[in-house]
Amino acid sequence: MNSIVSNLIVPSIEDCLPFYVDRLGFTRTVEVPHDGVLGFVILKRGELELMLQSRASVAADVAGLDPDGFRAALYVEVDQLAPIRKALTDWPRVVPERTTFYGAREIIVRDPAGNVVCFASRET
Template identity: 65%
Template sequence: MNIVANLIVKEIEPCLEFWITRLGFEQTLEVPEGKKLGFVILKKGKAELMLQSVASVAKDVPPMAKDAYRSTLYITVNDLAPVRKALDGIPYVVPERRTFYGADEIIVRDPAGNLVFFSCHA
């Protein structure tokens, strides 16, 4: 079994700088929706993420387009240093922290407003 997140976003293009340029994902598939992107698949190592525009959802599964979307991704990493560097200039939701269960975390929002937790369990 494999679970892949599909983030429903207003527009895909503003999200690509965050996921590809900053975090090193590779775009492996794109589906246009008019003059914009309707759907993309991004991969980094074994991690896979899908982004789909609301316009694409409206054509694909119309009842879903009426919903409001915000998701939270929890991404475990071996080291926060490269993440910290990649996110330079992006505001943290809360200051970098150590949780009660011993994980060090950085929490930001992607350009679509989704929460993204980067967690290192040292």
């Protein structure tokens, strides 16, 4: 295996783009329309890559798969939490910022589609 890219299944890609693009600094590299809206996008930030696919697009692409039956959680390792903390100053937290038993400092939020995104740093 060379890499794993997360594909988050969301009700609306357009509703999620401000979170990932405006707040977290990703750029759109691929866009695929579906029924007049975005059905799929690939987002990049440096070496990171993330895919978002609409529930409607999944239902059309993969017969028999219930797109409402699952979501994803992302664990994102970062060098420093300060830029994330600043970008998400007014964004609701799932839990207060914390240090785990394994020494990672974490900020955990949900994106607009309800997916859990955990930013973690082992900064000293």
